[in-house]
Amino acid sequence: xxxxxxxxxxxxxxxxxxxxxxxxxxxxxxxxxxxxxxxxxxxxxxxxxxxxxxxxxxxxxxxxxxxxxxxxxxxxxxxxxxxxxxxxxxxxxxxxxxxxxxxxxxxxxxxxxxxxxxxxxxxxxxxxxxxxxxxxxxxxxxxxxxxxxxxxxxxxxxxxxxxxxxxxxxxxxxxxxxxxxxxxxxxxxxxxxxxxxxxxxxxxxxxxxxxxxxxxxxxxxxxxxxxxxxxxxxxxxxxxxxxxxxxxxxxxxxxxxxxxxxxxxxxxxxxxxxxxxxxxxxxxxxxxxxxxxxxxxxxxxxxxxxxxxxxxxxxxxxxxxxxxxxxxxxxxxxxxxxxxxxxxxxxxxxxxxxxxxxxxxxxxxxxxxxxxxxxxxxxxxxxxxxxxxxxxxxxxxxxxxxxxxxxxxxxxxxxxxxxxxxxxxxxxxxxxxxxxxxxxxxxxxxxxxxxxxxxxxxxxxxxxxxxxxxxxxxxxxxxxx
Amino acid sequence: xxxxxxxxxxxxxxxxxxxxxxxxxxxxxxxxxxxxxxxxxxxxxxxxxxxxxxxxxxxxxxxxxxxxxxxxxxxxxxxxxxxxxxxxxxxxxxxxxxxxxxxxxxxxxxxxxxxxxxxxxxxxxxxxxxxxxxxxxxxxxxxxxxxxxxxxxxxxxxxxxxxxxxxxxxxxxxxxxxxxxxxxxxxxxxxxxxxxxxxxxxxxxxxxxxxxxxxxx
Numbered sequence: 001x002x003x004x005x006x007x008x009x010x011x012x013x014x015x016x017x018x019x020x021x022x023x024x025x026x027x028x029x030x031x032x033x034x035x036x037x038x039x040x041x042x043x044x045x046x047x048x049x050x051x052x053x054x055x056x057x058x059x060x061x062x063x064x065x066x067x068x069x070x071x072x073x074x075x076x077x078x079x080x081x082x083x084x085x086x087x088x089x090x091x092x093x094x095x096x097x098x099x100x101x102x103x104x105x106x107x108x109x110x111x112x113x114x115x116x117x118x119x120x121x122x123x124x125x126x127x128x129x130x131x132x133x134x135x136x137x138x139x140x141x142x143x144x145x146x147x148x149x150x151x152x153x154x155x156x157x158x159x160x161x162x163x164x165x166x167x168x169x170x171x172x173x174x175x176x177x178x179x180x181x182x183x184x185x186x187x188x189x190x191x192x193x194x195x196x197x198x199x200x201x202x203x204x205x206x207x208x209x210x211x212x213x214x215x216x217x218x219x220x221x222x223x224x225x226x227x228x229x230x231x232x233x234x235x236x237x238x239x240x241x242x243x244x245x246x247x248x249x250x251x252x253x254x255x256x257x258x259x260x261x262x263x264x265x266x267x268x269x270x271x272x273x274x275x276x277x278x279x280x281x282x283x284x285x286x287x288x289x290x291x292x293x294x295x296x297x298x299x300x301x302x303x304x305x306x307x308x309x310x311x312x313x314x315x316x317x318x319x320x321x322x323x324x325x326x327x328x329x330x331x332x333x334x335x336x337x338x339x340x341x342x343x344x345x346x347x348x349x350x351x352x353x354x355x356x357x358x359x360x361x362x363x364x365x366x367x368x369x370x371x372x373x374x375x376x377x378x379x380x381x382x383x384x385x386x387x388x389x390x391x392x393x394x395x396x397x398x399x400x401x402x403x404x405x406x407x408x409x410x411x412x413x414x415x416x417x418x419x420x421x422x423x424x425x426x427x428x429x430x431x432x433x434x435x436x437x438x439x440x441x442x443x444x445x446x447x448x449x450x451x452x453x454x455x456x457x458x459x460x461x462x463x464x465x466x467x468x469x470x471x472x473x474x475x476x477x478x479x480x481x
Numbered sequence: 482x483x484x485x486x487x488x489x490x491x492x493x494x495x496x497x498x499x500x501x502x503x504x505x506x507x508x509x510x511x512x513x514x515x516x517x518x519x520x521x522x523x524x525x526x527x528x529x530x531x532x533x534x535x536x537x538x539x540x541x542x543x544x545x546x547x548x549x550x551x552x553x554x555x556x557x558x559x560x561x562x563x564x565x566x567x568x569x570x571x572x573x574x575x576x577x578x579x580x581x582x583x584x585x586x587x588x589x590x591x592x593x594x595x596x597x598x599x600x601x602x603x604x605x606x607x608x609x610x611x612x613x614x615x616x617x618x619x620x621x622x623x624x625x626x627x628x629x630x631x632x633x634x635x636x637x638x639x640x641x642x643x644x645x646x647x648x649x650x651x652x653x654x655x656x657x658x659x660x661x662x663x664x665x666x667x668x669x670x671x672x673x674x675x676x677x678x679x680x681x682x683x684x685x686x687x688x689x690x691x692x693x694x695x696x697x698x
Contacts, residue, residue: 048616048647058653063573126571127653130665136564143571146608176486187489194494202502221498250483257493261501280504343585347615419586424618429645 017091022104024378026084027371029112031453033076034364036119038446040069045439049432058127067144067151068119073359074149074223075160076115081367082226083111083167086189088374089233090171093183099173103166110163114156121153161200168193184249188229191257195221221261227363228256228295231319234370235302238316239309244301248294255291259284263337285337289330296327314389318369321397325361325404329354332408344419349434350411357404360445365396368452375456379463388455395448403441410434519603524675525558530625530683532558534674538629538667542660549664558671565672566605568654568665577648579612580621580676593622594682605675617648622677625684632670634659 046052047062054060087104091097098104125142129135135142144151152160172193175186182190199221232249236242243249262284300323303309309316332354335341345351372389376382383389410431417427524531536553539546550557569575582588584595600621601609612619627635634641637659639648654666662670677683 047649050647052649056650056652061572061651061653062649063576064571066576067573122571126568136664141567141571143567144573146570146575146610148576148613182486182489187493190486190489191493194490195498198495198498202506254483254493257497258500261498262504339585343583346583346586347579347613349614351613415586418591418615421587421590425645428616428647 014092017095017097018088019098019101019104020378022101022108023084023087023374025108026080026087027375029108030077030080030084030367031371031449031456033072033080033115034449035453037069037073037077038442038449040065040072042439042442042446044069045435045442048435049439051439059123061123064123064126064144067122070149071118071122071151072115075111075118075152078223078359078363078367080111080115081371082223082230083108085230085367085370085374086171086226089185089230090174090189093186093233094174094178096174096177099170103170107163107167107170110159110166114152114160114163117156117159118152121156122151125153157200161197164197164200168197183232184243184246184253185229185232187253188225188232191253192222192225192229195225195261223363224260225256227366230370231299231323231366234315234373235299235319238313238319238373239303239306241302241306244298244304248298252291252295252298255294256288259288259291263288282337282339286334289334292326292330296323296330299323314393315369315373317393318365318372321393322362322365322369325357325365325400328404329358329362332357344415345411346415348411348414348418349407349431350415353404353407353411356400356407360396361400361404365400368392368396375459379460381459381463381466383455384458384462385455388451392448392452392455395444395451399441399445399448403438403445406434406437406441410438516599516602521559521562521604522555524603524605524679525555525562528675528678530678531671531675534624534629534678535561535671538670541629542633542662542667545656545661545663546667549667561668561671562605562675563668564665565668565670565675568669569610569672572651575610575612576614577616579615579619580609581611582619582621588619592619593677594680596621600679605672617646620673620676622680622684624674624676624678629670629674630660632673633662633666636662636666636669 043052043054043060044062044066047055052062087098121142122144125144129138129142140154142155143153145154145157171189175182175190178186232243263281299320303316303320310320311317332350336345336350336354372383372392413430413434414427417430532553532555535558539550539553546553550561580596582592582594582596589595600606631642633655635643636651636654638650638652639646641659651666654663654669655661656663
C-alpha cells in the first residue's frame with residue numbers, strides 16, 4: 001500500500017528504514033516497567049484494604065511506591081511503548097529513516113536510565129538523604145518532586161528533558177525531509193513532539209520556582225496526540241481501507257490542538273485560582289469533547305462494513321475496545337469539568353477510576369494492540385498461542401472496565417458522604433468494599449498481562465529456532481492484517 | 482497551513498501551546514504578582530502559634546529534640562519546617578491528603594475557612610500541595626487540632642489512634658518507639674502543626690457533632 005502511494009525508492013526498503021531491534025527493545029522495556037507499575041499498584045491497593053504484608057518497611061513505603069506506580073506507567077510503559085511504535089511508523093510513513101541510529105540507541109539508554117533513576121530515587125532517595133546532615137542540607141531533595149505526574153526527582157529532570165528533546169529531533173528529521181502533503185498521523189506526531197518538550201519543561205521546572213501546577217497536561221499533550229496519530233496509522237493498514245473522512249480528520253486535529261492545551265486548567269477548577277482561566281477551561285473541555293466525537297465517529301465509520309474484523313483481527317479488537325473506552329472517558333470528562341458535579345466528586349476515587357480507564361483502558365490497550373500486531377512481524381513468527389492472546393484481551397478489557405466502574409461508583413459514594421457532612425470514617429469504611437473489588441480487578445488485570453508475557457517468551461523462543469533457518473526472504477515492505 | 486509542516490509546527494505546536502500558557506498560566510500569575518512571597522525564615526519569626534508547638538515538642542521529647550535540633554529557636558524552626566515539608570513531599574503524603582479547603586461541598590463546615598490565594602504565597606508552597614485525592618482528611622487547618630503526642634503516635638501506627646485507618650505506618654520517623662521521634666519525625670510533626678496556624682481563627686475545630694456509631698457507645 002505504501003509503495004503504491006509514494007512510489008518505491010532505493011532506500012525505502014523496510015530494513016533500511018526501521019530499526020527493528022530497537023523497536024523490540026522499547027517494547028520489552030515498556031513491558032518490564034508495566035510489570036513494576038502493576039506490582040506497585042497492587043501494594044498500594046493491598047494497603048488500603050489492610051492486607052499489606054510489607055507494612056512498616058521503609059523501602060516498601062506505600063506512599064513512595066504509589067509515586068513509582070504512576071511514573072513507571074507513564075514514562076516507563078507508555079512512553080517506551082510509544083517510542084517503539086514511532087520508530088516503526090515514522091520511517092514507514094515518511095519513507096526515510098530517523099535522523100541517526102546511534103542517537104536513537106543513546107536516547108533509548110538515556111530514557112531507561114531516567115525512568116529507572118526516577119523509581120530508585122523516589123524509593124531510596126529520602127532514606128539515603130536522611131543518613132547524614134550534610135546530605136540533608138543539600139538544596140534539593142533526592143526523592144520525589146511535589147508535582148503530580150512529575151514526581152521525577154529534580155536532579156533527573158534535566159536528563160529527561162534532554163532525552164525528550166533528542167527524541168523529538170530524531171523523529172522530526174524524517175518528517176522535515178518528506179516532500180508533499182503529510183498524512184494525518186504525522187500532524188499529531190509533530191504537535192506531540194513540540195508539546196511534550198514544552199510541557200515537560202514548564203511542568204517540571206515552573207512549579208518548583210514560580211507557579212504551581214501539575215504535570216497532568218502530560219496526558220493530554222504527550223500521550224493523546226501520539227496515541228491518535230498511531231491509530232490513524234495502524235487502523236487503515238489493518239482494515240485494508242482508508243479512514244472514512246479526510247475532512248473530519250482535519251477538523252478533529254485542529255480542534256484538538258486548539259482546545260486540549262486550553263482545557264488543562266480544568267484540573268484546578270475549584271480553588272483560589274483566577275476565574276478567567278478556569279471558566280475558559282470548562283468551555284474548552286466541553287468543546288474538546290465535541291471535537292473528540294468527530295474523531296470517534298470517523299473511526300467507527302471506518303470500520304463500518306468490516307465488523308467481522310472485531311472477531312478475527314485481534315489488534316483491531318484492542319483498538320476499537322480502546323476507542324469505546326476513550327468515548328467513556330470523554331463522557332466522564334464532560335461531567336467532571338463542571339462546577340456542580342466536579343465539586344462533588346473532586347478528591348474522590350472518581351478521578352482515580354478515570355485515570356485508570358484512560359491510562360490502561362485507552363492508551364495501554366491501544367499500545368498492547370500495536371504490540372500484538374508488531375511482535376509477530378518483528379520476529380517473523382506467529383503468536384505461539386492464539387488462546388493466550390484472547391485471554392490477554394478479555395482479562396484486560398473486563399478488569400479495567402470493572403475497575404473503572406467500581407471506582408466511579410466509589411467516587412459518587414465518597415462525594416455524597418462528604419457533601420452531606422457524614423463523619424470521615426463513614427466515607428473510609430464505606431469505601432472498603434469498593435477497594436476490595438478494585439483489588440480483585442487489579443489481580444485479574446495483572447493475570448492478563450502475565451498471559452501476555454508468557455506468550456511473548458514462548459513466541460520469542462519459537463522465533464529463535466526459525467531465525468536460524470534464514471527467513472529474511474519473503475518479507476516485503478507491504479503490511480497486511 | 483493546515484497540512485503543511487510549518488503550519489503544524491508553528492501554529493498547532495508552538496502557537497496553541499503558547500496561547501494556553503499565556504491564558505492559563507501567565508494571566509493568573511499576573512493577577513497575583515503584587516503579592517509578596519514569604520520565606521521560611523519569615524514564617525519562623527512571625528508565627529507564634531507554630532513556635533509554641535515547636536517548643537512543646539522540645540518539652541515533650543527533650544532528649545530526642547536536643548539530639549536532633551538542639552534548642553527551639555527561629556533557626557531550628559526554619560530547619561524543621563524545610564525538612565518537614567521535604568518529608569511530606571517525598572513520602573507522598575500529598576497523594577492521600579489535600580491542602581485545599583473549598584467553598585463548596587460543605588468543606589468549610591468540616592475544616593474551617595476556605596483557603597485563599599494568599600495562604601500559598603510562601604516558600605513552603607513551592608509547589609503548593611493542593612492534592613487531588615482525599616483518602617485521609619484535608620490538612621490545611623490541621624495545625625493545633627491535635628497535640629504533638631497524638632501526631633507522634635499517629636505517625637508511628639495510625640490505627641492506634643484512628644481505628645480502621647488505611648494510612649500506612651511510618652516507624653522510620655522514629656527511633657524504635659512512638660515516644661522517640663527522630664529528626665524526620667520531629668520535622669514532619671512541626672510541618673503539620675504549621676498548616677493553618679497562620680489563621681486568625683486558629684485553632685479551628687469541626688463545627689458539627691459527629692454521629693456516634695453503635696460500636697463507640
